[in-house]
Amino acid sequence: xxxxxxxWEFENDVKLVDPTRDALYNYxxxxxxxxxxxRPWRSxxxxxxxxxxxxxxxxxxxxxxxxxxxxxxxxxxQGYTDGDTIVVTDAFGLPVEGTETRVxxxxxxxxxxxxxxxxxxxxGSREENVVGWYxxxxxxxxxxxxxxxxxxxxxQKFNDPFVGVVIDPDRTISAGRVEIGAxxxxxxxxxxxxxxNLSGSTTTSGGDIDSSAMTTSVPLAKAEDFGAHAxxxxxxxxxxxxxxxxxxxxxxxxxxxxxQTLSQSPLLTNxxxxxxxxLDLSSKVRQTTISLQYGxxxxxxxxxxxxxxxxxxxxxxxxxxxxMKEKQGLMASEVKAxxxxxxxxxxxx
Amino acid sequence: MxxxxxxxxxxxxxxxxxxxxxxxxxLVLLTISDYITRHTLxxxxxxxxxxxxxxxxxxxxxxxxxxxxxxxxxxxxxxLDADWFGQRLGQMKTIHSSPQLDLVGWYTLLPRTGPTxxxxxxxxYILSEHNESSLLLGFHPEESVKHDxxxxxxxxIYESNYEAEEPKNEQGEDKEMRDGEPPLxxxxxxxxxxxxxxxxxxxxxxxxxxxxxxxTAVEPREQKKMMPGNIDDPxxxxxxxxxxxxxxxxxxxxxxxxxxxxxxxxxIAALSAKANSVKMLQSRIxxxxxxxxxxxxxxxTGDDTTMATGDAExxxxxxxxxxxxxxxxxxxxxxxxxxxxxxxQEMLSEANDVHLMELLNDVLQSATDVRGIxxxxxxxxxxxxxxxxxxxxxxxxLGSRFAEI
Numbered sequence: 001x002x003x004x005x006x007x008w009e010f011e012n013d014v015k016l017v018d019p020t021r022d023a024l025y026n027y028x029x030x031x032x033x034x035x036x037x038x039r040p041w042r043s044x045x046x047x048x049x050x051x052x053x054x055x056x057x058x059x060x061x062x063x064x065x066x067x068x069x070x071x072x073x074x075x076x077x078q079g080y081t082d083g084d085t086i087v088v089t090d091a092f093g094l095p096v097e098g099t100e101t102r103v104x105x106x107x108x109x110x111x112x113x114x115x116x117x118x119x120x121x122x123x124g125s126r127e128e129n130v131v132g133w134y135x136x137x138x139x140x141x142x143x144x145x146x147x148x149x150x151x152x153x154x155x156q157k158f159n160d161p162f163v164g165v166v167i168d169p170d171r172t173i174s175a176g177r178v179e180i181g182a183x184x185x186x187x188x189x190x191x192x193x194x195x196x197n198l199s200g201s202t203t204t205s206g207g208d209i210d211s212s213a214m215t216t217s218v219p220l221a222k223a224e225d226f227g228a229h230a231x232x233x234x235x236x237x238x239x240x241x242x243x244x245x246x247x248x249x250x251x252x253x254x255x256x257x258x259x260q261t262l263s264q265s266p267l268l269t270n271x272x273x274x275x276x277x278x279l280d281l282s283s284k285v286r287q288t289t290i291s292l293q294y295g296x297x298x299x300x301x302x303x304x305x306x307x308x309x310x311x312x313x314x315x316x317x318x319x320x321x322x323x324m325k326e327k328q329g330l331m332a333s334e335v336k337a338x339x340x341x342x343x344x345x346x347x348x349x
Numbered sequence: 350m351x352x353x354x355x356x357x358x359x360x361x362x363x364x365x366x367x368x369x370x371x372x373x374x375x376l377v378l379l380t381i382s383d384y385i386t387r388h389t390l391x392x393x394x395x396x397x398x399x400x401x402x403x404x405x406x407x408x409x410x411x412x413x414x415x416x417x418x419x420x421x422x423x424x425x426x427x428x429l430d431a432d433w434f435g436q437r438l439g440q441m442k443t444i445h446s447s448p449q450l451d452l453v454g455w456y457t458l459l460p461r462t463g464p465t466x467x468x469x470x471x472x473x474y475i476l477s478e479h480n481e482s483s484l485l486l487g488f489h490p491e492e493s494v495k496h497d498x499x500x501x502x503x504x505x506i507y508e509s510n511y512e513a514e515e516p517k518n519e520q521g522e523d524k525e526m527r528d529g530e531p532p533l534x535x536x537x538x539x540x541x542x543x544x545x546x547x548x549x550x551x552x553x554x555x556x557x558x559x560x561x562x563x564x565t566a567v568e569p570r571e572q573k574k575m576m577p578g579n580i581d582d583p584x585x586x587x588x589x590x591x592x593x594x595x596x597x598x599x600x601x602x603x604x605x606x607x608x609x610x611x612x613x614x615x616x617i618a619a620l621s622a623k624a625n626s627v628k629m630l631q632s633r634i635x636x637x638x639x640x641x642x643x644x645x646x647x648x649x650t651g652d653d654t655t656m657a658t659g660d661a662e663x664x665x666x667x668x669x670x671x672x673x674x675x676x677x678x679x680x681x682x683x684x685x686x687x688x689x690x691x692x693x694q695e696m697l698s699e700a701n702d703v704h705l706m707e708l709l710n711d712v713l714q715s716a717t718d719v720r721g722i723x724x725x726x727x728x729x730x731x732x733x734x735x736x737x738x739x740x741x742x743x744x745x746x747l748g749s750r751f752a753e754i
Contacts, residue, residue: 025383026390055557056383059376059550066549067447089387093444112440119437122430123419125384125393173548176619178556242557243386249378250558252502253544258626260551267699269548278706285713309720316717323703323710324612328619330703335623337696339630340684 024052024087024241029127032080041160048236050085051132051163051182053077055242057091062178064093065136066169074135076113078120078128081161086131086182086236088165092116132163132182139170139273140222142181149229152185163236174270174277174325182236219280262336267329277322284315358537359463371484371506371542372411375554377401378502380415381456381488395420396427396457398471400434401486402441403453410453410484411545412506416441418455420471428470431478438479454484454506461489464507464537472509472535484508485537502544507537555622637674 041047053061057077064073075093079086094109113130120126133155135148144152144164155162168179242250288311381399388397398418403411416437419430438452455475457468464472464485475483485507492503511534546554644666 025386027387054383056376056379058557059379059553062549062553063376063547064444066547090383095443095446112443115436116440119419119433119440122433123417123437124395125387125391125417169549172552175615176552176555177615178553240557243382245382245386246379246557249375249382249502250554253375253378253554254558258629260546261622261626262630264548267703309724312717312720316714319710319713321612323706324616326703326706328616330700331620332623333696333699335627339627 024054025089025243027080027089027128032129035081036161039160045184045186046234048081048084048086048161048163048184050237050239051088051165052085053088053165053180053238053240054090055240055246057088058178058180058240060093061091061134061165061167061180062169062172064091065134065138065167066173068136068138068169070138072136072138074133076130077132077134077163077165078117078126079131080128081131086161086163088131088163089128090126091134130159131161132165134165134167137166137168139168139276140219141171142166142168142179143226144183144185144229144233145222145225146229149185149232152183152233153188156185156187164233165238170273174266174273176266176328180238182238183233184236185233219276262339264332265329265336266332267326270325270329274322274326281315281318281322284311284318288312288315358466358535359539368408369482369508369540370409371540372403372409372545373486373506373542374403374411374413374550375544375546376550377412377415377456377486378504380417381486384417385458385488385490395422398427398429398457399455400438400452400475401454401456401484402438402445402450404448404450405453405482412453412484412486413450414441414445415456426470427467429474431474452479452483454480454486456486456488458490459487459505461492461505463487463505469535476509482508484540506540506542508540509535509537511535640670641674 057079061075061077064075067073073093074096075091077088078090078092079088081087095112096109117130133151137143143166148164148166152162152164155164162184164183164185166181166183171179288308291308291311381397384397384399387393398420399415400418401412401415403413405411418437419433420427421430422428442450452475455471457471459465459468464487468485472483472485487505487507489503489505
C-alpha cells in the first residue's frame with residue numbers, strides 16, 4: 001500500500017509543464033493582494049488594456065453561451081490582474097437566464113456564486129477571485145446594452161478589478177471564429193475622449209450608430225440601445241493563452257476532428273441566422289435609400305450626405321461579409337460533393 | 350500487453366464485452382490539462398483527482414465536462430471530501446440542466462500499466478454513493494511528454510465490474526487489499542472511446558488551437574514583459590509558424606493597410622482548413638492502400654498454395670482490419686444520396702442562391718463606388734468650372750494675382 005501510494009504521488013509529480021512558458025497559470029495570493037492594494041485603475045479609467053483568457057475558460061464560455069440558444073446566459077470569470085492585463089483562468093456559468101438585453105444577476109444566482117467560490121477555495125487548486133462576468137448576445141454582436149453598462153458600472157464600483165465579456169454564439173457559429181468582446185465602463189462622471197479610445201473605434205458625435213472595434217454591425221432593432229450607451233465604455237483587447245500540455249493535446253486532437261471540418265455543411269446549419277442577417281440588411285438598405293432621397297431634395301445639407309455616405313459604406317461592408325460567408329458555405333458543400341459524390345460509380349465499377 | 354496482465358487490478362479479459370461506448374469531449378481533456386498545469390506550477394499538495402459529468406444513453410456514455418475535486422488524506426488513504434463533492438456536484442448539475450448531465454466517472458493520473466490500488470477508496474466511494482457504473486479516466490502523463498506518441502491521446506478509459514476470483518498466483522499487495530472486500534473482486538477493463546465535439550466546442554477549439562485572434566496587438570506588451578526578465582508564454586510566436594494567414598488576419602482587422610479584407614482572410618482560413626482535412630483524408634486512404642499492398646502476395650492473388658510459406662517481410666494480415674476495410678468499401682456507395690437527381694437540383698438551387706447574393710452584393714458595391722466616383726467627379730467639375738471662369742475673365746485672374754501679391 002505504502003509503495004503504491006508513493007508511486008501514485010510520483011505519477012502526480014511528472015513534469016508536464018514548462019514553468020517559464022506556462023507562467024500565466026501560476027498565481028500567488030500575496031502578490032495579488034499587494035498589486036490590488038495600489039488600485040491603479042482608480043486614477044486611470046483606461047488602466048486595463050488587455051484581457052487574456054485561458055483555453056479552458058474560453059471554451060467553457062462559448063459552450064455555455066451556445067447552450068442557451070436564443071436566451072441570454074451569464075456567468076463569472078475567475079482570474080487575476082497583471083499590470084494592465086486581466087488574466088482569466090477559469091469561468092463558470094450561473095443559473096440565470098435573461099431575455100434580450102436584460103441580463104441581471106438575481107438572488108439565487110448570488111447564493112450559487114458564493115457557494116461556488118467557497119468550494120473552489122476549499123478545494124485548494126483555484127484560489128483566484130472573480131475578475132469579471134460574461135454573458136451572451138445571441139445574434140446581435142458584442143457590445144454592452146444599457147443594463148449591461150449599469151451592471152458593469154456597479155461591479156466596477158464595488159468589486160474592481162472587474163471586466164465584462166460578451167460572446168455572440170450565433171455569429172461564432174456562422175463565422176467559424178469566436179466572436180468575443182471585453183469591456184470596461186467609465187466612471188459615471190467621466191467624459192469619454194474619443195481620440196483616446198483604445199479600441200480605435202470611431203466614437204460618433206450625435207448618437208448615430210457607431211461601428212465598433214470588432215466591425216460587427218448591430219441589428220436595426222438594437223441600434224437605438226447600442227447608440228445610446230456606446231460612449232459609456234471602452235473595449236479591451238482580447239487574446240487567449242494555452243499551456244504547453246494543451247498545445248500538445250490539441251495537436252493530437254486535430255487527428256480526431258478533421259473529419260468534422262470536412263463533413264460540416266454550414267449553409268444548412270446557419271440558414272436561420274443568415275436569413276435573419278439578410279432581412280436586417282435589406283431593411284437597412286431601405287432606410288438608407290429613403291435618407292438618400294431626402295438628401296437629394298434638400299441638396300444644401302452637407303452633413304446629411306456625409307452620414308449617408310458612412311451608412312452606404314457600412315452597408316457595402318456588411319453585404320460583403322454576408323456574401324463571403326455564404327460563399328464559404330457553398331465551397332464547403334462543393335468540396336464535399338466533389339470528393340464523395342463520384343464514389344458510387346467507382347464502387348460499382 | 351504483458352505489462353497490463355501483470356496488473357492485478359486489470360481484468361484478464363482483454364476487450365470489454367459490455368458494449369459500453371465512451372464518447373469523450375475535448376473540453377474534458379483541456380480541463381484536465383489545465384488542472385495539471387496549475388497544480389504543478391502552484392506546487393499544490395495532494396493528488397490530481399476530478400470528476401467527470403456527462404450523459405448515459407443506453408450503452409453510450411458521453412463525457413462532456415469535468416471539474417477538480419477536493420480530497421482528504423487519512424491513514425495513507427486518499428478519499429473524496431464527501432460534503433464538498435456533494436455540493437459541487439449539485440452545482441454542476443444545476444448549471445448543466447439542459448440536457449441534464451450527471452456524474453459518469455472520475456479522472457486521475459495513472460501509469461500506462463493501469464489502475465493502482467491506492468485509488469480504490471475513491472472509486473469504491475463513487476460506485477457506492479453516486480453511480481454504480483462509474484468510469485475511470487486515466488491520464489498518462491509520461492506519454493504526453495513523448496512527442497512520438499502518434500495520434501493516440503495519452504489516456505485510457507476504464508470501466509469496472511466485479512469478477513469472480515481466479516486461481517492465480519497472488520501477490521502480497523493484493524492480499525492486503527482483499528481484507529474488507531467481497532469475494533467478487535473489482536477489476537478494471539479498458540473501454541473503447543471516441544472523441545466527439547459539438548459545433549460551438551469545435552469552433553472554439555479550432556480558435557484556441559490556431560491561436561488566431563488579436564495576438565498581434567498584445568505583442569508589444571509581451572516584448573516589454575520579456576525585457577525585465579519576466580516570463581510569458583510564447584503563444585504569439587507559436588502562432589506565427591502555425592498559420593501565416595491567420596497572423597495576417599489579425600493584422601488586417603486593425604488596419605486598412607492590407608489589401609485583403611477581413612472577409613477575404615476568413616475565406617482563406619476556411620479554405621486552408623478544408624485543404625488540410627482533405628490532405629488528412631488522403632493520407633489516411635494512402636495508409637490503407639499501403640497496408641493492402643503490403644499484404645502477402647497470396648492474399649492479393651487469392652492463391653491458397655503459398656499460404657503456408659508466407660515470408661516474414663509482408664505485414665501479417667489481420668482479419669479484423671481486412672473486414673473493416675471491406676465494410677468501408679461496401680458502404681461507399683451509400684455515401685451518395687439515392688435520389689441523385691433531386692440532390693443535384695438542390696445543390697444547384699443552393700448554388701444559385703449564393704450566386705444571386707454575390708450579384709446583389711456586387712450591385713451594392715458598385716452603387717457605393719459610383720457614389721464615390723460621382724462625388725469625385727463633382728469636385729473635379731467644380732474646380733474646372735472655376736478655372737474656366739478665370740480663363741473667361743483674364744482680368745479677374747490678374748486681379749486675383751495682384752490681390753495675392
